[in-house]
Amino acid sequence: MRYCGVLLRDALFSAALLLVVAIPAQAKIQLLASLKPLALIAQEVAGDQADVGTLLPVSASPHDYPLKMSDHKRLRSADLVLWIGPEMESFLARPLANLKPQQVMTAYQLEGLYWPEADEADHHHHHQNHSAHEGKDPHIWLDPRNAALIAQALAERLAQLQPDSAQQFRANAQRFSTLLQQLDEQLMQQLTPVKNRGFAVYHEGYGHFVGRYGLHQVAYVTYIPERRPGAKHLQELRGVLAKEGECLFMEPYYKMDAMEEMAASLDLRVGLLDPIGGQQVSSYQQLLEQLGQGFLTCLADGRNG
Ligand SMILES: [Zn+2]
Structure with missing residues (x-):
């Protein structure tokens, strides 16, 4: 009987251990x-x-x-x-x-x-x-x-x-x-003064930021970053930017001479945006602040106002 009791106690103990193992408080x-x-x-x-x-x-x-x-x-x-x-x-x-x-x-x-x-x-x-x-x-x-x-x-x-x-x-x-x-x-306040400044982004990935802060995106260079735009799209882009663009935003990992040439010939400022946040970004707040700064720096001293 005693033997059985010990077994039972052991069994209960093991069951308790198993439960602890299933929800390990200290295991990350x-x-x-x-x-x-x-x-x-x-x-x-x-x-x-x-x-x-x-x-x-x-x-x-x-x-x-x-x-x-x-x-x-x-x-x-x-x-x-x-x-x-x-x-x-x-x-x-x-x-x-x-x-x-x-x-x-x-x-x-x-x-x-x-x-x-x-x-x-x-x-x-x-x-x-x-x-x-x-x-x-x-x-x-x-x-x-x-x-x-x-x-x-x-x-x-x-x-x-x-x-x-x-x-x-x-x-x-x-x-x-x-x-x-x-x-x-804070971002809402900072960006309000540049709301009407037209710009194009490199890839169509900023809708949430642009929409939230009411920014005036007029075009994008490419739909997804790794796909290069065709000649027809570039022509349209040039037309839109010539009319209402002040700034062209590129991204750190995609270099495009054609865009730099276009920006130079249209007298646009070139800015840099990184929707992912580079190696040095260590918090979400920093990622968004950096993005806000990116927009602000390029759009701020506008030639139209
Ligand atoms: Zn994207």
């Missing part, structure tokens, strides 16, 4: 974000309760990236993969379909996301190559209100993975959201 959650902006948001929510990794290097196009074997391995071993969705990182759709649903968080599908005004798209209706950005603009993190939504939703997912830290995750997301409200107001 392995969180893998597809893109740097998502990793920056995740870092705010996870604090030091998770190891936050970024799948893509900052220099890679988020629309088209050849996954390596090691990338596949990282995806499989992550507790949670945070990505935008097939509208952005189409190359992840297949590998992520092989993971368990609880391993994947798709930001594009979150309820309550903010989208740029529909009339924002009117400027661009004559462009046909929409395959990569089918539907709504997937660069959702460029509106800080969306970053707050992603943070809140992520806090709930992390809370499921590690219930012991649930309160901490929610508090982190709340604190981050409050900071984002201030950042949003």
Whole structure:
């Protein structure tokens, strides 16, 4: 009898241990974000309760990236993969379909996301190559209100993975959201004076920022960064910019002599925007502030006003 009692006690003890193993308070959650902006948001929510990794290097196009074997391995071993969705990182759709649903968080599908005004798209209706950005603009993190939504939703997912830290995750997301409200107001104030200055961006990826702060984008050079525009598009672009452009924004990893020549011949200033945030960007706020500064610097001392 005594023997059985010990066995039973051992069995209960083992069961308790198993429960603890399923919810390890001290083991860090392995969180893998597809893109740097998502990793920056995740870092705010996870604090030091998770190891936050970024799948893509900052220099890679988020629309088209050849996954390596090691990338596949990282995806499989992550507790949670945070990505935008097939509208952005189409190359992840297949590998992520092989993971368990609880391993994947798709930001594009979150309820309550903010989208740029529909009339924002009117400027661009004559462009046909929409395959990569089918539907709504997937660069959702460029509106800080969306970053707050992603943070809140992520806090709930992390809370499921590690219930012991649930309160901490929610508090982190709340604190981050409050900071984002201030950042949003600050950007709104800073950018108001340059609202009417016409410009073109390098790739059509800034709709969320442009829409949120009411900026006057008149054109873009290319629909996705790695695709070079055709002659017809460049001609249209030149026409639009000649009429109402003050500034042309390029991106750090794409150099195009034709654009520099066009800017010079039309007397446009050339600015630089990075929607992903370079190596030196270490927080989401910094990423958006830098973007705001990028717009401001180029648009500020306008020849028309
Ligand atoms: Zn893009």
